[in-house]
Amino acid sequence: MFQYYFLLGVRSLRRNPALTALMVLTLAIGVAASIATLTILHVMSGDPIPNKSSRLFVPLVDNGQPENYKPGDEPNDRQMSYRDAVNLLNSKVGERRTAIFGVGLPIEPDRKDIGAFTARGLATTGDFFNMFDSPFLHGQGWSPADDKSGADVIVLSRQLAEKLYGDADPVGKRMLAGGFQYQIVGVLDTWTVVPRFHRVIGSNDGAFSEEDEMFIPFTSAIRHEMQRNGSTSCYEDVAPGYQAFLDSECTWIQSWIETRSASDRAELQSFLDSYAIEQRKLGRLKRAAPNMLYDVREWLDYMKVVGNDNKLSAWLAFGFLVLCLVNTIGLLLAKFSVRAPEVGIRRALGASRREIFTQFLIETTVVGLVGGVLGLLLAFGALALIAMQSKALTLVAHMDWVMLITTFAMAVMSAVLAGLLPTWRACQVTPAIQLKSQ
Known part of the structure; x- marks a missing residue:
């Protein structure tokens, strides 16, 4: 019928x-x-990394000045100072830790048919690629030893690798970037993450920006005193010189921590609170504001991506x-x-x-x-x-x-x-x- x-x-x-x-x-x-x-x-x-979104965390400690601060106010910034970011990197908390800031490097290709151009990318750590499930087309990320020594190694996006070397595997070759010779250790495959949760801050289109074109070690960028390609917040005058900037309370680095499971959040929060107490004993973090942890979905909500x-x-x-x-x-x-x-x-x-x-x-x-x-x-x-x-x-x-x-x-x-x-x-x-x- x-x-x-x-x-x-x-x-x-x-x-x-x-x-x-x-x-x-x-x-x-x-x-x-x-x-x-x-x-x-x-x-x-949508959830950009559903298999890990509940165990990837953004830690925030408020290092702003106490003047005019009232409990419950928004944090001084959504990023961290160099000192706090490095302290978290050197800690043993979580399974993996990374620090991120944007860089823009002039690239001088070996090919004569391509002129010099600027590529945008990230200064980060070797843990970055495993933390965020970055897919590799050739090679792999750099080692912890490269992080420790600040080695001049680089990972390229597939788009940039094809622009410079065509379909050939460029792993092992050296390229001139930012005036320094970098050895290529890996090439990422096409990596479309929507929203791009790890790049909400520091890119023109925020969470919906295009793929980064290259990645270099955080310590290498610091050793070469590279300038930041992203947002920086300073609430006090900074003395001249790169080291003075690193020692300042300026916030310009995004930190991420991966735990073994979502249940380890309480342990991570306890560590962050203990860290803040130690820093206050050293005369820092004078606001005594709550220390915040955001998993991926909470971070996207906090940043008002939608x-x-x-x-x-x-x-x-x-x-x-x-x-x-x-x-x-x-x-x-x-x-x-x-x-x-x-x-x-x-x-x-x-x-x-x-x-x-x-x-x-x-x-x-x-x-x-x-x-x-x-x-x-x-x-x-x-x-x-x-x-x-x-x-x-x-x-x-x-x-x-x-x-x-x-x-x-x-x-x-x-x-x-x-x-x-x-x-x-x-x-x-x-x-x-x-x-x-x-």
């Missing part, structure tokens, strides 16, 4: 084609607008979908009302209200399926237009299988909901009255 009613629904699309087309288009536009907005929100708020504007846009899109459904209800009422004589005859011949209800509801489902296909095409078009606006939007304006299934489910459910009232009204037809009017 379902198959019979479904075929009737398909045939009904040819009745009143203008009215049917208007229903399908109204439903499709509403679904496309809401799905396109929801897709972007879904990608932006802002209120994005959430408001999603609600407005769903409001537009509701408006489209109201219009669809009106169109279905108009379509079903002209079929009252047909319903009356079917009722007189023995059809029950339940059978009439089922038939008309399946017909609205067919409308929903057609509207879903058209809505999906419109959603793809809308996302393509959004992706053209900026490189950052290119990372989030794409649809995955979850949203693909959601699009069809939303279209069908919307059509079914819109068809409940018209279908119920169609079932209330009195056979005697309709037969007398014929």
